[in-house]
Structure formats: C-alpha cells, structure tokens
Amino acid sequence: MQQVTTVNVNGLRAAARKGYAEWLADTGSDVVCLQEVRAEQDQLPVAVREPEGWHAVYAPSSAKGRAGVALLTRREPEAVRVGFGEPEFADAGRYAEVDLPGLTVASLYLPSGEVGTERQDEKERFMTAFLPYLTQLRQRCAADGREVLVCGDWNIAHREADLKNWRANRRSAGFLPEERAWLDRVLDPADGGYVDVVRAHHPEQAGPYSWWSYRGRAFDNDSGWRIDYAMATPGLADRAVKAYVERAASHAERWSDHAPVTVVFGP
Amino acid sequence: MQQVTTVNVNGLRAAARKGYAEWLADTGSDVVCLQEVRAEQDQLPVAVREPEGWHAVYAPSSAKGRAGVALLTRREPEAVRVGFGEPEFADAGRYAEVDLPGLTVASLYLPSGEVGTERQDEKERFMTAFLPYLTQLRQRCAADGREVLVCGDWNIAHREADLKNWRANRRSAGFLPEERAWLDRVLDPADGGYVDVVRAHHPEQAGPYSWWSYRGRAFDNDSGWRIDYAMATPGLADRAVKAYVERAASHAERWSDHAPVTVVFGP
C-alpha cells in the first residue's frame, strides 16, 4: 500500500501556525506534495522544514513570498528534479519531481491567471510548455518501468461537476473553454494519457471540491472548486483503491483555503 | 476640573481590536488627542470613529496608512483647524487643533526621522516651521483670553532623564543635540514659552517614559523614551494638579507601543 497526498498550503509559515503540523503528524501518507509554500527553506522553522521522519525537497520561487512547491517523502528519493525544462519556469517554484522505487511523483503549481491580464498569458505559456512535458515524462518513465503521479494545484476545474457555480464562471479564469480543453488533452489516452484518480473513483458526484475562497461563506456553503488533482499513469490509476478530499470539519480548523487530496494505491 | 489625554495609538484600527475602546470608555478625560491614526475616517468602524458621547475631529494624511491625528472632545469644539500654515505639512496628518471655552488644544505628530535620511530632513523642516507657529499660537490665544495645550508625540526626548539609555542614543534620531536644543526653545520663556507639564510635576525622576519599542524586552525592562508631551501655556500649567503616564500593567494589555499621557487641571 502506498498513499500520496497533495495540498496547496497557501503559505507554509501561516499553515504551520494554524494546524498543518498536526495534520502532517496524523497523516498516513508516504508522500506529501505541497504547493504555495511561499517561503525559502531557511525562513521555515526546522520542525516544519524537515519534519521528523520525512525527507524534504523544496523548489522555491525566485520571487520572494510567491509560489513554491515541495515534496515530503518518508523514504529518501532516488533522484530529485526541479523544473520541467522550460527556462521561463525554471525557478518559478511551480514544479518538482522525485523518483521513488517504481514511481515518479511530481508536485505542480500551475499559474492561477486572471482573464485579460499578463498572468493569464503566463498561465497559457505554462500550459503550452507543460503538456508535451507530461507526455514525455510518461514515456520516459514507461521506458524505465516507472509509474507517474503528477499531483498539485492545476488551477483549472475540468467539468461542470468540478465547481459549484459553473454557470456563473463560464468566463472565469480556471473554467475557460480553452483551459478545460487543455485538461481534456492531459487526460486523452492518445495525448497526455493520464487519469484523474479522484474523478475515476467518484464518477458522478459534484466535486469533491478541494478549494473554497476565503471570501464570504464559500466554505460553509461548500461553494468550492475541484482544482487540485492527482493525475496518474493508467497502470498506477488501476491500482488506486481510494481517492478522497479531506475537507476540514469546520472553518475554525482550516489551515489553508485548499484541502488535502489523497490517493491510496494497492500493490 | 478638566482632564486631557494624549496617546499615539499606532494604528487606530489595530488599537481598537486590542483594547483602545475599553480604555476610552473608562477614561475620565474631557479631551483625547490621538496620533498615528493611520486610517481615513471611513475605514474606521462607526463606534471607533464617533464613540458615543464624544465629538471627533480627524486630520488624516494624504499618504494612505500613514500618520494621521485626531481629537475627541466631550463638548463640541467652538472651532477646528487642521495644519499650522506650512503648506508642506498641510495634509500630512500631523497637526490639528480645536477651540474649547477658554482653551485651545492641539494634537501633534512630529515626524520621527532617521539620521542620514530624507526623513530626518523632513523632521527638521517641520521643526523649523513649527516653532514660530507655537509662539504665534500662544500670542494669538493670549489676545483671545485662551490658554493653550499642545499635546502629542513630539518624537524627541528632551533630557537624559527622558530615556533609559541616553548614552547609547546620543547619535540617535530623537535625542540629537539639535533636536534637544529645539525643545529647549519650545520651553524657553523668551521663545516658545511653553511648560512640559509632566516634567514640571516630576522634576527629578527618570521618565516617566511614554514609548517602548516593540522589539526585544523594551517594555518589560521599562527601556523607554519620554517623547509624548503635554506642553501648556504657563497660566494653564499653573493650574495642573496632576500629570502622569498610564503605563499598561502588562505587555498583554498594551494596545499601542505608546502609553496615554494625562494632565488634570483645576479651576
């Protein structure tokens, strides 16, 4: 059995002050992928940076206080890689991957974008460069006899079931037709070739959402978006026995605006 | 009996979240002078902006989130004036005055400065322009049969007894020889002609300090500065029966890095 969790922590220092450490101590996962760390390693308390029993890999952004991904693994990785080959995003704190026995796990933080801004152009450039990398990654790993799991905040809701208010958001960044079509390609067996493990295990239901705005009563009303995904190669997806979102019980115990997304694999 | 308090609130919104409102509800003062309000009127909750039983006058800075003085009076002022005639500081949120029967009260926030910077030059320009105004104010009010009380954060410790660590601070902004000499002139009977009411009532003691840095253990060690003054015309100073600093009992109940300074006048 192997268990992997991904969560956008929205500032690891703030999350650690609020309950992230307790959550981590309780998780049964073997790998935890973090996004929006928003700190350099040496800005983090040691117990947060290198929690007892974990190996940690950080890929901060060169822009202070922005983005930043990390991976925590119970076993030491066989290899670590930061970035995915596109120079523009080499030190953007948006992608890192580790090799474990028979498995490559990645932590991804796709730019969030905003319609009509340069940030949306950046998101599109990222998507354009990242899709061929995903295909290449799958092929390379297949040649090495590895499965692949790309976890993270993809900042796109794929289908109408993936956000509460899809009608109101048809022109919103994160649910644009071209973004949804891009995810179609990531999941297309003839293209990216990945499987959305949580959706595969919950084919019909609305959600389960993984992000709720801090504004208004979004969390209380479960007015969320499913934008955090575990995307697996088909062979790995077939081994998934469980896939779920850990929605906090109450607003009070939330330590991020995102919830952890976990997938459990059998042998 | 008439009682006037001055306090630098270091952000009225933050102070109001921490205990300012309770302090105000308990004060027996008739006039409260505030400095570093750091908000426009409409950024303040109504109960903070216009507390029940008070008239409020605000003089915000045109620079958002900076400076800002205010006066709260139990009786409606006969007149209100903002600024002291120097155009550079007209909307700097550093000076306002109100006329009450027989008394003009001002709230002053003198620039804080830092040696070797443009901010120190600004402080000096303020001082240069403000001293003649103080003299003029006293004379004008004398002609009207009014006493004057200029309260606020003057950002200068006058003498060695006015800060804990005077030796270490001989080259620090706030205790420079030229700044101390300027306060000498404010207090010189032949020049500004004002009386430092707290010092007049506590001629020998160290302090009482009115500001402690938030850094380190400054408050716990009473490593403070006396930079908040009530400067009175001599006739008014003669009527002072009490003058004191309300040092908070504990670090926990502080709602500003400054403490309220209060003077009580007899008939």
Next chain:
DNA sequence: CGTTCGAAG
C-alpha cells in the same frame, strides 16, 4: 478574505 512583501516606525 488571507498571505506575503516592503516601507515605516
């Protein structure tokens, strides 16, 4: 609405 930063104090 919340997390950063940077300027200011």
Next chain:
DNA sequence: CTTCTAACG
C-alpha cells in the same frame, strides 16, 4: 516587533 499597503490569490 508591529502597523500598514500592494500584489496576489
């Protein structure tokens, strides 16, 4: 060390 703003989300 704390307050604010701005940018970002």
